[in-house]
Amino acid sequence: MRFEDFRELRQRQLRATPSLLDAAETNLYRALAALRPEPLADPGTVYRCDLARAWLRRFELPEEWSRRAMISRGVRHGLGLVFHRLRAVRARLWLPADVYPVYFELARAAGLAPGSYPTLPAPVLPSPPAGSPADDRPEYLLLANPSKPLGRYLSEAECDELVAWLDASPRRHLLIDSVYDLGAPFAAGTRRLLDTGRAVLLHSVTKGWLWPRTFGVVLLGPEQAELAEAFRADPPTPAQLRLADHLLTEHGDLPRQVADELDARARRLFDRLPPEVLDAIPGASRTSPGNYFFPVEIPAETLRHEYGVLALPAGVFGPTDWPGAILTSLADPFEGGTVGRVAGTLGPGVRR
Structure with missing residues (x-):
């Protein structure tokens, strides 16, 4: 339905x-x-680089990652740009079947034909069909941590499975939607997956600050540096940047x-x-x-x-x-x- x-x-x-x-x-x-919170009528200029560093400090992430912290207009906007890049490099994409139908809408709009895996009553990671030949295509798996409608964070055992999934091929990567994580720093499982160097993290002010489609950060992995230009070419508006600064500084x-x-x-x-x-x-x-x-x-x-x-x-x-x-x-x-x-x-x- x-x-x-x-x-x-x-x-x-x-x-x-x-x-x-x-x-x-x-x-x-x-x-x-x-x-x-309501936005302030402040005509001041806010710079994306300053917001990236403020976001990293809030979540206790290394400030030297600021060159990889791309400013977006939220998770949907960020995923749209990432998915277009995945289409350009002929990547295989796996999406959770029972989390958020918009994931599939964004992927198909980018020209991708995503596979799926279930998360209810617990996540079951995808594996290639038996007998399918290996290829050199990049492979990305999108997950949410915490996940809805599962209503919880990844368990330690599930993180073990994800790390093993990454270890099975150097071409595998994760996309982590952390929008439902209201804590700071991020959950231990998210930090562990980031430490693999094979994950892209997506976050926004949508849930914690109740401002959808306004401001977000996409923390690229070391191997996604070529995506930076797409984000720089399609930034939030000055008003959205001012609102983001107001939310992060005045309503932390x-x-x-x-x-x-x-x-x-x-x-x-x-x-x-x-x-x-x-x-x-x-x-x-x-x-x-x-x-x-x-x-x-x-x-x-x-x-x-x-x-x-x-x-x-x-x-x-x-x-x-x-x-x-x-x-x-x-x-x-x-x-x-x-x-x-x-x-x-x-x-x-x-x-x-």
């Missing part, structure tokens, strides 16, 4: 059965609108506040769930900080008919054979008034 179709179905089901517990809201920006604590609010909402969701449903959420997803996606190995129809809980079918995130569903903690019943109190601590320029 496409997400747009489910969104209409969700509204019909809530109207028909108002007693349903709505655990199917996905709009983070609407749920946390009171936390989102906002991602922690977003994570705290999401943790509070998750607890309210758990308090409302029937015990059988709560027990079906994996512990790693239940305890992952700042998470608002919770997979359960119970079909969405069963949740609705037997437990009075409205959830997202896993297929909304992409083709999957997994029969379970995804719960979220963003709907109004889980708000609890914390957002308004937190927003008041941010000072002028914050929506209330």
Whole structure:
């Protein structure tokens, strides 16, 4: 089922059965609108190199990497530029089948024909078909850490598998979408994969600062230096750069506040769930900080008919054979008034 179709179905089901517990809201920006800072009307000039260094300092990454820290307008923009380069070098691309359909839209728009691998109920890395001949094409695998809708970070064992996958061929590389990581520095698994020298990291202010399609950083690996010119030729606008500087310098604590609010909402969701449903959420997803996606190995129809809980079918995130569903903690019943109190601590320029 496409997400747009489910969104209409969700509204019909809530109207028909108002007693349903709505655990199917996905709009983070609407749920946390009171936390989102407004841009300042500042005519000053902000330079991309300064933002790159500020971003590296925030995430405790070496400042000498600044020449590889490309400024973008967000993860989508960054992936679009990377995918066009992969098409030019005839790279093979693997995408998670059940995470974010936009990955496939961007890849196909760039002229790629990506393969896929499942992440639900756990990631299963791709391998070439039996008997297929080896070739000299570059190979890239895109992953998200943390991953939605899995709702957790990569485990140590999964990082071991990814490192082994890289070690199997010098032409293999990773693309890491870290947009859901609200902490600083990045998660240990992300840092470990960066240390291989074979990973490209993508990050943005989309989730932590609630400003989608505005500003991001693509940290290129040592072997992707030729991509730098594409980013330099297609930068964010001066207004977007000023906003990014404002977010990083004046609202550096906002991602922690977003994570705290999401943790509070998750607890309210758990308090409302029937015990059988709560027990079906994996512990790693239940305890992952700042998470608002919770997979359960119970079909969405069963949740609705037997437990009075409205959830997202896993297929909304992409083709999957997994029969379970995804719960979220963003709907109004889980708000609890914390957002308004937190927003008041941010000072002028914050929506209330």
